[in-house]
Amino acid sequence: MFAKRFNWKIGLFFLIISISFHLLYLSYNNYQNIILDSAIEITSDNYNYFEPPRFREYYQEIIVEDIDNQVIIEDKLEDKSSLVPIKTIDYETYIIEIKKGDNFAKILKKAGINNNDSNDIIMGGKNIYNFSKIYVGDKINISYKYEGKKLTFLDISYQISEEKILIINLDNNKINYSIDKIKLNSELVYSEGIIETSLYKAMVDQGLSQIVIEEMIRIFSFDVDFQRDIYKGDKFKILFTKKTNDDGKTVKIEDPEYLELYSRGTPLTYYLFKSDDFNEYFDEKGKGMTKSLMKTPINGSxxxxxxxxxxxxxxxxxxxxxxxxxxxxxxxxxxxxxxxxxxxxxxxxxxxxxxxxxxxxxxxxxxxxxxxxxxxxxxxxxxxxxxxxxxxxxxxxxxxxxxxxxxxxxxxxxxxxxLKLPSGRNLNKEEMVIFKNNIYELNNKIISMQVD
The missing domain is CATH 2.70.70.10 (Glucose Permease (Domain IIA))
Structure with a gap:
């Protein structure tokens, strides 16, 4: 009787022990697999990866150390789809295309430059360049290096026009600014053609650029109605110096030295005269072709x-x-x-x-x-x-x-x-002597180029 009661107690003890161990195991298993309502599920097997859009509310910036190059990269959690990174040993370089809604501060932040340095760059150069003037589609080159939190290298270049480029760099902890002229190639060009349908098409057929065509039309616009005064068989002639970039694109032309346009068979000939006081066009008699102001500064209105x-x-x-x-x-x-x-x-x-x-x-x-x-x-x-x-x-x-x-x-x-606008100026006697000599030299130059 006693033995049976003892065996029952031992069995109950081992049962309780077994249940306790099983509950402990379940608790430990649950502890490892806890999922909070606000937790974020990481589906990647790479547990060193942070997905910026999902972790934005928890991390303002992510610092990653590149073991090979010892370069600190500050990911500012911006969309970098418009950046072209160029990896270098000593510094970070980006070519950033300007998108709609961008400003200069945003561009600097996209590249990884911190807010304090960005503010110093913009405020320090506000008297050199208006940083609000950036244009969609343009590209800005940005190179920089941080040692710890200190900016130790900076080189920014932005081509602000066909002829000028903004340069910003760091030298002895001082930010320097300059607007440099882009070196252009010069070429003297003579062209002539016969008009079949329009002056525009005749000039295009001779391989002249839009810049040259617009300049020709601008100069003759006071004396010629291009829709009514140009007939089939009329001619044009022009002598000018064009400026091209390294890609061969014509980015500007100097004032044409000589222009001639036939209107209803009658030639209108203009020569450029330069002095310390003015650069204007005159006919062979020294009468100015330029009016003081346009009454209508717009076409097609x-x-x-x-x-x-x-x-x-x-x-x-x-x-x-x-x-x-x-x-x-x-x-x-x-x-x-x-x-x-x-x-x-x-x-x-x-x-x-x-x-x-x-x-x-x-x-x-x-x-x-x-x-x-x-x-x-x-x-x-x-x-x-x-x-x-x-x-x-x-x-x-x-x-x-x-x-x-x-x-x-x-x-x-x-x-x-x-408004009664005065007509163009007339050259005085001294100026006419110089002008006549210029005409003689120009005509000889044109003849030589026609022979070539």
Whole structure:
């Protein structure tokens, strides 16, 4: 009886022990496989990998040490699909294409430059370059090196125009800035052709670039209506120096030295005369071809609103309209009405994107509601009559795409349509002697090039 009771107690003891071990095993197994509601499941077998979009809320930056090159790479968790990294032993190099919505600070951050250094770079060079002027599709080259958290090497280059490049580098802990001229190749070119359908096609058929064609049209635009005054069989001739980059692309031309265009069989011949005071075109008699200001600095437009009192289309009350409005498709080129200096470029209240050019001590012209400015144009730049300065838009207080154009005389807007503009200058006796000699040399040069 006693033995049976003892055996039952021993059996119960071992059963409890067995159950306890089994529960302990289950608890340990569960402990290893705990999944919290807020936990993130890592599906990769590479447990040293961090997926930035999923871990963004937990990590502001990820520091990875490259054992081979001892280069510290700071992944700022930006989308680097637009970056072209070039691995080097001593520093990091990126070629970054500018995307819509980018600014210079974002570009620097994409490359991995920290916020403090980025701020120093931009603020330190604000008097050298306006860093807000970067353009979609352009590329910025950025090379740098950090030793710990200290920036020890920096080299940034950004081609801001066909002729200029912005250089930023670090020397003895000082950030240096320069805008360097890109070396261009020069070539003297003579071309002539017969017009069958249009001047444009005749010049294209002779292999002339868009830049040359636009310059020819600009110079003759005061005397020729290209839709009505050019006939089949008319001719053109031009002598100019073109500037090409290392890829052979024509990026600019110097003012043509000689131009001739037949209009209804009658030749119009212009020669360039340069002096310390002006560079202008004259006929063989020394009469100037350049008018002081253009009344209509845009082609293919219609006058939609004149100068004077009118009911404002947005404000709804009568208001003096101090210029002319030319309706034109968005993106239509706008020309500088005369030679001068950019006095203002930027946003200007209800005018939207706005440019004002100072032509002399008396006259200025203003252009408003622009869609955009010509790339690379800045305050203080000199422009020639007929240069493209921007494009038609509808920025500011505007109901549709158009150019608002003002002529300002002694700081007061006047009616452009009634302005009597003086014609071009005439050369004096001393200038005529030099001019006649120039014509003789040019004609000989043209003859020699025609023979070649």
């Amino acid at each position: 219609r006058l939609s609103s004149g100068y004077g009192m009118r009911k404002h289309p947005i404000l709804g009350y009568d208001k003096l309209h101090k210029g002319l409005d030319f309706a034109a498709p968005s993106g239509t080129p706008i020309f500088a009405a005369g030679n001068g200096v950019i006095e203002y470029i930027g946003r200007n209240g209800g005018y939207g994107k706005y440019i004002r050019i100072r032509h002399d001590s008396t006259y200025k012209t203003a252009y408003a509601h622009m869609k955009s400015f010509k790339k690379g144009l800045n305050k203080g730049d000199r422009v020639k009559q007929g240069d493209v300065i921007g494009y038609v838009g509808s920025t500011g207080r505007s109901t549709g795409p158009h150019l608002h154009y003002e002529i300002i005389k002694n700081n007061v807007q006047i009616n452009p349509s009634t």
